[in-house]
Amino acid sequence: MSGTNGTHSGGPDPCVMVLFGASGDLTHRKLIPALFEASRRGWLPERFALVGVSRTAMTDDEFRERVWPTEKGKRIDAKEWGEFAQRLHYFAGDAGDPAMYAALDTHLGGIGVKSGVSAPGCSPNILFYLSVAPELYEPIIGCIGESGLVTEGRRWCSINPGAAPWQRIIVEKPFGSDLASAESLNRALGRVFEEDAIYRIDHYLGKELVQDILVLRFANSIFEPVWNRGHIDHVQVTAAETLGVGTRAGFYDHAGALRDMVQSHLMQVASLVAIEPPSEYNAAAIMRERIKLFSSAVPIPRERAPEWAALGRYGAGPDGPAYVNEKGVDPARGTETFAAMRVEFQNWRWSGVPFYLRSGKRLAAKVTEVVIQFNRPPTNIFRRLGPGAEPEDGNRLVIHVAPGEGLSLMVYGKVPGQEMRIAHTELELDYTERFGGEALEAYGPLLVDAMRGDRTLYKHRDEVEGSWRICQPLLESRRLHGAIEEYAPGSWGPRGADELLSRDGRKWHNPGGQPDGAGA
Ligand SMILES: NC(=O)c1ccc[n+]([C@@H]2O[C@H](COP(=O)([O-])OP(=O)(O)OC[C@H]3O[C@@H](n4cnc5c(N)ncnc54)[C@H](OP(=O)(O)O)[C@@H]3O)[C@@H](O)[C@H]2O)c1
Structure with a gap:
């Protein structure tokens, strides 16, 4: 858990990452290779799983096959990849459709337990990642809000805030196309997440x-x-x-x-x-x-x-x-x-x-x-x-x-x-x-x-x-x-x-x- 200054000196918390835009270019070219590399270096939490979400129908194995990274023009060694790939899962659905989220919630609960991130009946820590077209950011944030997936955990400070699961969101660039749209996106995020749960990424x-x-x-x-x-x-x-x-x-x-x-x-x-x-x-x-x-x-x-x-x-x-x-x-x-x-x-x-x-x-x-x-x-x-x-x-x-x-x-x-x-x-x-x-x-x-x-x-x-x-x-x-x-x-x-x-x-x-x- 982070301190009040937003900087954490400890290791990463167990979590399930929900990656919207799982069949897309950024996922394949950057995000999965980066997670794989982080895993290889021992940086990922031991208890970690990823659930990719996009509309294309795929099984878990088809998704793993699709995002299999290459190194120097060759696919990563099957054994090394296979071990990591077991942490990757897929959920097909339209992220702009509020009706999808009940099923996603159930799915996350199951993955959380299977991967050891959460105990049965408890919600896992969830790291959302928006890797979809910017027009979808606000609709997806709205759907996450309505779905009840954001439990506000530490927000209203339970007696033991560390015991409550957290939900965070990483937002890809572009963050708006001008001042008005950036303000609107910030308002949409602020209606669902606390500022310290919002991660506006700038890979620079x-x-x-x-x-x-x-x-x-x-x-x-x-x-x-x-x-x-x-x-x-x-x-x-x-x-x-x-x-x-x-x-x-x-x-x-x-x-x-x-x-x-x-x-x-x-x-x-x-x-x-x-x-x-x-x-x-x-x-x-x-x-x-x-x-x-x-x-x-x-x-x-x-x-x-x-x-x-x-x-x-x-x-x-x-x-x-x-x-x-x-x-x-x-x-x-x-x-x-x-x-x-x-x-x-x-x-x-x-x-x-x-x-x-x-x-x-x-x-x-x-x-x-x-x-x-x-x-x-x-x-x-x-x-x-x-x-x-x-x-x-x-x-x-x-x-x-x-x-x-x-x-x-x-x-x-x-x-x-x-x-x-x-x-x-x-x-x-x-x-x-x-x-x-x-x-x-x-x-x-x-x-x-x-x-x-x-x-x-x-x-x-x-x-x-x-x-x-x-x-x-x-x-x-x-x-x-x-x-x-x-x-x-x-x-x-x-x-x-x-x-x-x-x-x-x-x-x-x-x-x-x-x-x-x-x-x-
Ligand atoms: N690619 C890069 O190098 C790069 C670099 C910096 C920032 N970005 C930003 O990252 C974001 C993603 O870029 P990208 O290049 O990966 O785009 P992309 O290849 O077009 O991928 C978009 C993804 O969104 C999914 N999607 C579209 N509508 C959806 C819906 N209603 N519900 C669920 N999933 C939906 C698509 O899958 P389905 O069609 O299967 O639903 C696909 O997986 C963009 O905001 C982009 O500006 C990209």
């Missing part, structure tokens, strides 16, 4: 190095004194992909880069760079800081949205058609595949320091990184020594999130020799090389956290609404969406993105030494 927060940002900032004492407007010129967060929309056009065309990446993942990454020191590493303290930060964002005036953001869409290239000609894309929607925006936090630490966020498809490199650009030295004492003896810029700390998790710090040094020449170089730290270990898919640890009642890496209601509030004027701006530029695949996006920074006298740090301003 499960990525190692995103957590490492907090360790870097708060386990070291050398960074925090310079981590502010006095020393930092600006911050960049980039998440770039080389691939196009692929087979996910149906989903992506309704979302676009601003909703799919910037509002959710990049805003969260930026928040970890920008929050004040939490009192402790726990969910409640970190969430409080993130909420406070988002509420300090300078509101973007809708009529001036093009000064705060730039949108783009990839054109045709050797690797595929232009976005508008991709299968499943409706050109009339005018969806963007690239978004860059500026965010400013008006607080004592960051006032006047812009955060530039950008993300796009079919860009020059697959990379996710955070760049902390420090100020130039206040004066250049080498100026009289002529060319070659002048630092070009301030120091730059790059936090590599993926691929290759690590840090590089750009510093200047004297080139050995008679002449006074200054050159920049990178101090590199590769986390895996240095510390060993391996990067894990984010889903496994996040799922286990939910079973432990630890929400540290999940999002609070107010955070989600806070980040939508920041982006809402951009979503509503006709001028911004009317000015979507086409960019060349393999470039770093549209010219407008470069102009967003050049207007401020800055430029993007493009990893891999690609030229700046490679617009179409």
